[in-house]
Amino acid sequence: MSTAAIDDSKISPTPDAVRKEVVETVKRFVEREVVPTASDFEHRDEYPHAMVATMKELGLFGATIPTRWGGLGLDTLTYAMVVEELCVGWMSLSGILNTHLLLAYIIRNFGSEEQKDQFLPGMAKGELRGALCLSEAHAGSDVQGIKTVGKRDGDDYVINGAKMWVTNARQGNLYALVVKTDPQADPPHRGMSLFIAPKGDGVNVSRDIGKLGYKGVETCEVSFEDYRVPSANLLGGEEGRGMQHVLNGLEVGRINIAARAVGVARAAFERAIRYSQERQTFGKPICEHQAVQLKLADMATKIEAARLMTHRAAKQKDRGERCDLEAGMAKLFASETCAEVTLEAMRVHGGYGFSKEFPVERFYRDAPLMLIGEGTNEIQRTIIARQLVKKYPA
Ligand SMILES: Cc1cc2nc3c(=O)[nH]c(=O)nc-3n(C[C@H](O)[C@H](O)[C@H](O)COP(=O)(O)OP(=O)(O)OC[C@H]3O[C@@H](n4cnc5c(N)ncnc54)[C@H](O)[C@@H]3O)c2cc1C
Numbered sequence: 090m091s092t093a094a095i096d097d098s099k100i101s102p103t104p105d106a107v108r109k110e111v112v113e114t115v116k117r118f119v120e121r122e123v124v125p126t127a128s129d130f131e132h133r134d135e136y137p138h139a140m141v142a143t144m145k146e147l148g149l150f151g152a153t154i155p156t157r158w159g160g161l162g163l164d165t166l167t168y169a170m171v172v173e174e175l176c177v178g179w180m181s182l183s184g185i186l187n188t189h190l191l192l193a194y195i196i197r198n199f200g201s202e203e204q205k206d207q208f209l210p211g212m213a214k215g216e217l218r219g220a221l222c223l224s225e226a227h228a229g230s231d232v233q234g235i236k237t238v239g240k241r242d243g244d245d246y247v248i249n250g251a252k253m254w255v256t257n258a259r260q261g262n263l264y265a266l267v268v269k270t271d272p273q274a275d276p277p278h279r280g281m282s283l284f285i286a287p288k289g290d291g292v293n294v295s296r297d298i299g300k301l302g303y304k305g306v307e308t309c310e311v312s313f314e315d316y317r318v319p320s321a322n323l324l325g326g327e328e329g330r331g332m333q334h335v336l337n338g339l340e341v342g343r344i345n346i347a348a349r350a351v352g353v354a355r356a357a358f359e360r361a362i363r364y365s366q367e368r369q370t371f372g373k374p375i376c377e378h379q380a381v382q383l384k385l386a387d388m389a390t391k392i393e394a395a396r397l398m399t400h401r402a403a404k405q406k407d408r409g410e411r412c413d414l415e416a417g418m419a420k421l422f423a424s425e426t427c428a429e430v431t432l433e434a435m436r437v438h439g440g441y442g443f444s445k446e447f448p449v450e451r452f453y454r455d456a457p458l459m460l461i462g463e464g465t466n467e468i469q470r471t472i473i474a475r476q477l478v479k480k481y482p483a
Contacts, residue, residue: 097157098205102407103167111167115174118143123178128448131179134304136260141185144215149186151213153341154193158209165341165403169348173396176352177359180455181306183352184256187345192219192265195338196285199325208263208285220261222252222286222311223335229254230468232267232332233277237313239268239284244320246270246284248291251312254298258309262288266318267335270328278332283324291316302454340406340416342463347399347419350427350459351392357427357434357452358388364438364447381437388430395423414476421469424459431456 103111122140130137144150153168154160163171168190175182193212196204211217228234237250248268255264266286274280286292296310324334362385365376375381402415431453435442442449460466 097162098155100153100155100162100164100407103162103164108163108167108170111161111163112170112174114147115149115171116177118147119174119178123175123182127179128445128451131181131302131304131451132445136307137179137182137305140179140182141215141260144182144186148213150189150215150218151193152186153190154209154213155197158205159213160193160209165344165406166400169344169399169403172345172348173352173355176349177356179305180349180353180458181303183345183349184303184306185260187342188221188257188265189219189261190345191221191338191342192263192285194341195265195283195324195334198337199330199334200285201326203321204285204324212263217263218257218261219263219265220255220257221335222255222258222264222266224254225251226253226310230465232335233281235267235269235281236272237266237268238272239270239282239318241270241320242317245317246320246323248284248286248313248316248318251295251310253310254308255294255311256306256308258294258311259297259307264288264292264311265335265338266313267331274329279329281331282328283331283334284318285322285324286316286318287322289316301457302451303458339463340412343416343420343469344399344403344406344412346459346463347395347402347416347423350420350423350456351396351399353452353455353459354388354392354395354423354427354430357431357449358385358392360447360449360452361385361388361434361437364441368439375437384433384437388433391426392430395419395426398422414473414480417464417469417473417476420459420463421466421473424456424466427459428456 122143148161151160152163156162172183196208225235239246239248264286266284267281269280270282271280291314293312294309295312298308365381366374368375398419402412402419405412405415434449435453438447438449441447
């Protein structure tokens, strides 16, 4: 194919050689800059500015933004592999990218040409940094229950309400802000709209939420008081499509979560198998005790299955197909696997697994987020079941 035929506003399949090079580069970065200090940063709950600067240099803030707007133009499969590598080092690094690239994805797919030209180049450089303002204190799974409202006033919308659990709220400066533009709409999603909302007057990042894991990256409460956003920032220029836009973006978010889970589980497994060869009890390395061998075999097998499911969903997305079912199944299986594997890795380490001197305690604390984020696994199961009933009509 001649280069003239390549549409640089779209994502084409990433050639194998490029994919390999990108993944190897990220792997080297993780080994050199992340693994040696991640636990220290995590224990201090400190934002990893230097690591983020390297991620910017590597172009990761533009990983899935097409080259026309200065991004790397990587396909979803390559992105999933990058996320896995980052999470082998520290899961929080992928959280810094996730909602940023989710917003970029939504703008690329549903934004007007003006919106793409205005926001995507800055996002690709990491100068504009995205965050998702969807959940509220009383509404996480039940997103149609949100109460934040946007009212048209001349050329602006005026937004009032409060969002909860906004990851990247402080470091981010461009929010995907989901509000009700018609609170009376029935069904409620028809009254929901998404704004590309730059941080400004009327936006208050009020509180950082203390967390079990996923430290270093901030997750905050954000309130909006008479915050004015230009009507030109209504995604796609049409009210009532916000829920559809965000659900589509969450498919990519779920692939991200599945890939994260594979990365954290792999890190835990790799530590466990190494430890099992070094630690001796009853005159032999513990990897020669059958009870430990059974754990290692189950851990590795489940991680392999989770990775295959994640890659399958990513490939389907790359073919331009909806992948609710596959992304949901991958997210469900990979996150449950991660929770199981990190606990087993801790057991293989015995008492040392419970100490802060070994990173398995960090993997164990990070794992539960994947059971909850981007739709809890209970909700995943209901989505999966609905899709299955459609797939197998009576
Ligand atoms: C660390 C962290 C970071 C986050 N980052 C962001 C972010 O950047 N932006 C953002 O918008 N949100 C973010 N979230 C919010 C996250 O998406 C929600 O926490 C999640 O969707 C669950 O919502 P909830 O906490 O309100 O739980 P609820 O919806 O109240 O659920 C409580 C329990 O009830 C179950 N449940 C609820 N409804 C059903 C049902 N119909 N059937 C079966 N079971 C059900 C759930 O599975 C869960 O077990 C983050 C959350 C965390 C913990």
